[in-house]
Amino acid sequence: MAASLNDIARIAGVSVKTVSGALHGGSARMAEATRERIVGIAAELGYVTNLAARSMRQGWMPLIGLVADDLITSPFATEIIRGLDSAARSADMAVFAMTLGGRRDVGAVLEEVRRFRPRAIAYAAMYHKTVTLPDAAKDVVGVMINCQETQGRVLSLVPDEEGAAHEITRYLIEADRRKLAFINLPGILAGELREKGFRRALVEAGLDEAAMPVLPAVRRAIYSDRAPSLVAHHVATMMQGPNPPDALLCGNDRVAMEVYAALHRLGRRIPDDVAVASFDNQVDIASRLDPPLTTMALPHRLMGRMAADILLSADPLPPEVRRLPFQMVERRSV
CATH class of the missing domain: 3.40.50.2300 (Response regulator)
Structure with a gap:
């Protein structure tokens, strides 16, 4: 049987609430020695966070959803996903992507992504372009990467x-x-x-x-x-x-x-x-x-990292277009 919060609490001699706070970034007033003891017991028991239960408590899963507008087919634009994933993992989050291409409707793909109850949703394109989102999507998509919304209603990260x-x-x-x-x-x-x-x-x-x-x-x-x-x-x-x-x-x-x-x-x-x-x-x-x-x-990896920071920010940011600089790679052709 998998170890539970109750098992850890019983061995540590503390409440389940204290165990949850130690393992999931809760109570800041907890003594560091207590936190370390709880984390150690959890490791010994092989405790794995029950994401489904956590989702029920928080209202969201520790996920960032990505609507990938032909992105996965581009060998160098995948740097966006690498940057996004690296920053997300630093915050104990994971990234999952659903592709948008052909005749797939943007609204329908967004609804598919929302079924997984992600913490936030990003929209990324293979190449720099403008994108028209459905009216409802402007309150769902937290950031657009390598593209910008036609009416400027969503914060966008684009290459300069x-x-x-x-x-x-x-x-x-x-x-x-x-x-x-x-x-x-x-x-x-x-x-x-x-x-x-x-x-x-x-x-x-x-x-x-x-x-x-x-x-x-x-x-x-x-x-x-x-x-x-x-x-x-x-x-x-x-x-x-x-x-x-x-x-x-x-x-x-x-x-x-x-x-x-x-x-x-x-x-x-x-x-x-x-x-x-x-x-x-x-x-x-x-x-x-x-x-x-x-x-x-192209600043693709930087765009991915910045997007994660924006999506996980505690404070909502106003819609704007942020243009990120390229980096010159000097070789021997000049």
């Missing part, structure tokens, strides 16, 4: 796309690169904001913005890594033209990988002939390219 593009463009300019081009991700919010940061850095540096092209990485209106690529065509056209760029900024590391291949076919050296920089820091790509790629690492 514009700031990251501004920083990496300045870095290229400070490396004495004056003829830049940006092969960007069309039709998505990240690409739109990164273009703003790119252009702002050019203007601030006094460079001719009109002479610095921003080109789509794919033939479709909305970027997908499965869409027909235009990267090789753009690189060949620019590098064989009368005024080839001396730096290429890429919308993500997959685009950068294609740029490397196109430059190699043309006999151009990185970074001697042209510098290459990117976004995302997909380590399996960026660190294995030759030379390794300088790129801006």
Whole structure:
């Protein structure tokens, strides 16, 4: 038979309420020696917290529910879950996820998550975008991660796309690169904001913005890594033209990988002939390219940790959009 709170209380010579306080973070007035003795007895008996009973008392399970908007299919966006899980475990909580994709309705998935009576619920997306939640969901979702609610009704943690593009463009300019081009991700919010940061850095540096092209990485209106690529065509056209760029900024590391291949076919050296920089820091790509790629690492793990802190906070926080900085990972491509 599993040990119970009554068993521990009988051996320790204290009340069940005192045992519960020692094991579940209760009474702050308890003597530390008493707390340690109770914890020791519980360990000897192999006591395991009855989560169902605890849920009945508290009204919630020690869980954080996560609505994962295609998140689990992304190899680097899983850093969000790692950050969230690490911070949750530090608070003796666990994370469980339910995926949202295809024709699954947001409201229905949220109701499924609520059946488990989690302490709090987060909504996370695979890529930075805006999301329209049902009216009822704004009081259910505690934080949105890597996305923001269309009407701004939920606190959101998003990457500072514009700031990251501004920083990496300045870095290229400070490396004495004056003829830049940006092969960007069309039709998505990240690409739109990164273009703003790119252009702002050019203007601030006094460079001719009109002479610095921003080109789509794919033939479709909305970027997908499965869409027909235009990267090789753009690189060949620019590098064989009368005024080839001396730096290429890429919308993500997959685009950068294609740029490397196109430059190699043309006999151009990185970074001697042209510098290459990117976004995302997909380590399996960026660190294995030759030379390794300088790129801006998304703050996914930080977003996960911050989300846990927000969800477990005793005080509700007002809805706002918090933009978290990328981290530059300098390698040898600039």
